[in-house]
Amino acid sequence: MGNIFTKITELRDHLFKLDDREPLSKLSLIVIIALDIFVLIVLFNGLSRHTEQLTSPYEYVPYECRAVYIGGNWLETNRLDKLQPLVLSGYENISYRYEGYLERADTEIMHPICAGLYMTIKAIADDEDLKAFFIKRQLLETQRRDIDRELSKERSTYNTSLLENIADTRIPEDELGAISSKSKVLSDTQNVIVNEISAINKQLNSAPLIASLWQDISRHTSTREKLIADYKRYQYWYAFKKLLWQMLFMLPIFFAFYLWSSHSVRKQHTIQTLTATHLLVVSTLPIIMKIIELVLDLIPRHFFKKLFELLEDLHLIALWHYFIIFAAVAASLFIIYLVQKKLFNQHRTSQRRLMKGECYACGLKLPPNAEFCPFCGEPQLKPCSTCHGITPVQADFCIRCGIKRTESAI
DSSP, X not given: XXXXXXHHHHHHHXXXXXXXTBOOOHHHHHHHHHHHHHHHHHHHHHHHHHHHTSOOHHHHSOHHHIIIIISOOOOTTTHHHHHHHHHTTTTSOOOSSSOOHXXXXXXXXXXXXXXXXXXXXXXXXXXXXXXHHHHXXXXXXXXXXXXXXXHHHHHHHHHHHHHHHHHHOOSOHHHHHHHXXXXXXXXXXXXXXXXXXXXXXHHHHHSHHHHHHHHHHHTHHHHHHHHHHHHHHXXXXXXXXXXXXXXXXXXXXXXXXXXXHHHHHHHTOHHHHHHHHHHHHHHXXXXXXXXXXXXXXXXXXXXXXXXXXXXXXXXXXXXXXXXXXXXXXXXXXXXXXXXXXXXXXXXXXXXHHHHTTBOTTTOOBOOTTOSBOTTTOOBOEEEOTTTOOEEETTOSBOTTTOOBOOXXXX
């Protein structure tokens, strides 16, 4: 454990110090923290944009497709009302930045059943005659709603006036007649509009494209189970695909900062070590967060579904979070052990430095045949325990007799 704490201390020093002879100023620390925040924001923004390129479950089976085939919400009484905003989505779009809903809907990435639905709706929207009917229908419905509000207001006024007239005869009869006449005109106008909407509905329902769409929707019971099964399967694998896709974005920049940090530490480039270590930590955060997100979201719902349901029924769901915390601690300790003991242990570091002619203690370049490091004073040579010849302190084999040295002699 002492070695782990030593590494943690070194990491902390690399984050907040240059070296013992050159302290890090507060202004420099503010600059590097500002850089951390900026890079972290750019990373998450880039990660979001990169993830958007992957087809999500909601793009694979869009909302309207789920409403039609899974929810069964498009009924004979309301299906024209639900179709109308989709057909007129491009007509009502007044922004120069964004396309209409149907233009944004990519049928190539959808489930085949949903793609067929959207292609039919697009064909209806592209038919100018049908679009004109929907535009007229929308205007008539707006007028009908306005008349409904006005008629409701007039009827309320008439009823109130009638009651007051019965009570104390304060309202003249001609004023009551005027209110009644206006209500009748509004009611007649409303009936005319309703009849016009009904006639348009008949024309729209008899149009070949729309009739074909209604026929396809009416067969939704035969496609519902298949769509649900495919949708569930896609949602399940999407979590893994999304993580792999995100790693394709995050790992290159992580390894770039890792190599830069390792190189800077070896070469004793203090400013570069400080910057690279900070960026290495920053680039690690999104990776850890996305892995945790997958673990917390997917594993309970799929691999431990029954256990998860049992814990919820017993009101012991907190136990799952305790388990996650303990598992994360154990996994972290195991990873740190592997990294420290197998990749970056002191013996391997000393071997690499010996191979490059560097001091095994501080890593700086040694003069030829140096017995002591001129920078830190550590001895570089030691008598061999077998032949007593002078050999490098950290050598596995004596350079004089070639015999492997014991652990105690190294």
